[in-house]
Amino acid sequence: MVSKTAAYSEPPRRNFIGRWLAADTLSGIKRQRAILGYLFLLPTIIGLIVFIIGPMIGSLALSFYKWNVFRAPEFIGFDNFERLFADARVLVGYRNTAILVLMTVSLLEVLAFTLAMLVHKIGNRFLSTFLRTAYFLPVLLSGAATAVTLGYLFHYDFGVINYYLGFFGIDKIKWLTSSDVVLIAISLTTVWRNLGFTFIIYLGGIANLPTEVLEAAEVDGASGLRRIFRIVLPLLSPTILFATVTDIIKMLQFFDEPFIMTRGGPGDASRTVVMLMYESGFGNLEFGYASAIALSLFIVILGVTGMQFYLSKKWVFYR
Numbered sequence: 100m101v102s103k104t105a106a107y108s109e110p111p112r113r114n115f116i117g118r119w120l121a122a123d124t125l126s127g128i129k130r131q132r133a134i135l136g137y138l139f140l141l142p143t144i145i146g147l148i149v150f151i152i153g154p155m156i157g158s159l160a161l162s163f164y165k166w167n168v169f170r171a172p173e174f175i176g177f178d179n180f181e182r183l184f185a186d187a188r189v190l191v192g193y194r195n196t197a198i199l200v201l202m203t204v205s206l207l208e209v210l211a212f213t214l215a216m217l218v219h220k221i222g223n224r225f226l227s228t229f230l231r232t233a234y235f236l237p238v239l240l241s242g243a244a245t246a247v248t249l250g251y252l253f254h255y256d257f258g259v260i261n262y263y264l265g266f267f268g269i270d271k272i273k274w275l276t277s278s279d280v281v282l283i284a285i286s287l288t289t290v291w292r293n294l295g296f297t298f299i300i301y302l303g304g305i306a307n308l309p310t311e312v313l314e315a316a317e318v319d320g321a322s323g324l325r326r327i328f329r330i331v332l333p334l335l336s337p338t339i340l341f342a343t344v345t346d347i348i349k350m351l352q353f354f355d356e357p358f359i360m361t362r363g364g365p366g367d368a369s370r371t372v373v374m375l376m377y378e379s380g381f382g383n384l385e386f387g388y389a390s391a392i393a394l395s396l397f398i399v400i401l402g403v404t405g406m407q408f409y410l411s412k413k414w415v416f417y418r
Contacts, residue, residue, distance in 0.1 A: 155397075162390035172387075179391035189392065192372040193399075195282065195357075199371065200350045202286040207297050207346055208339070210290065215301035216327070231302070235295035242292065242355030249288040250275065250360040275361050278368035285356045285369055292356075293349070297342050304338030305331070336415040344407050351400050372396050 162179055164172040183189055214234060221227045237245065252259050253274035261271040274284040308331065316330045332339070354373040357363060363370030372392065380389030 158390040164387045166386045167384040179388045191367045192375045196371045211297035219305045238295040245292045246356045246359035253284045281369045300342045333416045
């Protein structure tokens with residue numbers, strides 16, 4: 100007969116972490132999953148701190164200094180911001196950026212939504228997949244490659260666009276050398292490059308629309324434009340908000356296309372805020388002033404995004 104003392108075996112001792120994880124089976128599993136999740140997020144968090152938050156704090160501090168790399172930073176207080184508000188070129192840069200954002204985002208949203216509606220209605224799976232791939236391919240190209248290629252297409256003398264305009268009796272247009280149309284050329288280039296990303300967003304939103312609501316609307320006689328404006332767009336409003344917010348943030352940072360295609364010309368007709376920031380920092384070695392311009396752009400982006408979310412309460416419908 101085995102004694103009670105011999106039958107009893109003391110459970111293995113655990114350290115503090117082991118006891119904490121195994122305090123309760125269900126709670127322990129949740130803790131383990133939480134720890135595993137944070138471990139997966141750790142590389143992203145480190146990258147965010149090192150490459151985004153850290154440089155932002157450094158740029159904020161640098162905006163109060165005068166520094167050209169070769170000399171020690173000199174604290175000058177708010178002089179960079181006083182210069183910023185008095186600089187006429189900064190005002191021109193913001194004006195050009197605002198015009199580009201309005202033209203590009205409005206055209207981008209309309210074209211992406213229209214194409215998404217048309218592709219969604221295609222019943223042939225092969226053709227639908229081909230069109231989705233074709234529209235998305237330009238997104239994979241670099242901004243520099245796109246700007247160089249489209250720059251040749253818009254060339255006044257040997258550009259393909261002016262060549263084909265001649266077939267319709269239209270005179271050649273100085274796309275990149277006229278202050279009246281240079282922003283249009285840059286906007287069209289940016290739309291072509293970014294259309295696929297916004298198109299995919301709208302396509303996913305349309306695919307997730309409740310079919311019972313659309314079928315009920317069709318039974319009630321709502322079709323065509325009425326169906327789009329009264330049913331589809333209200334249901335798609337969260338997707339529209341996401342697409343417009345991301346596109347506006349992206350377009351407020353215009354750089355690749357105007358820098359490569361026109362160098363900001365003619366004159367300052369296509370010079371954007373980011374170009375001024377780049378030229379001040381890496382061209383004139385005025386890193387403090389460039390940081391002040393960057394901070395002003397950050398405030399503008401933050402304000403515009405906040406206004407979008409505030410106004411979205413009146414038109415975004417969450418089902």
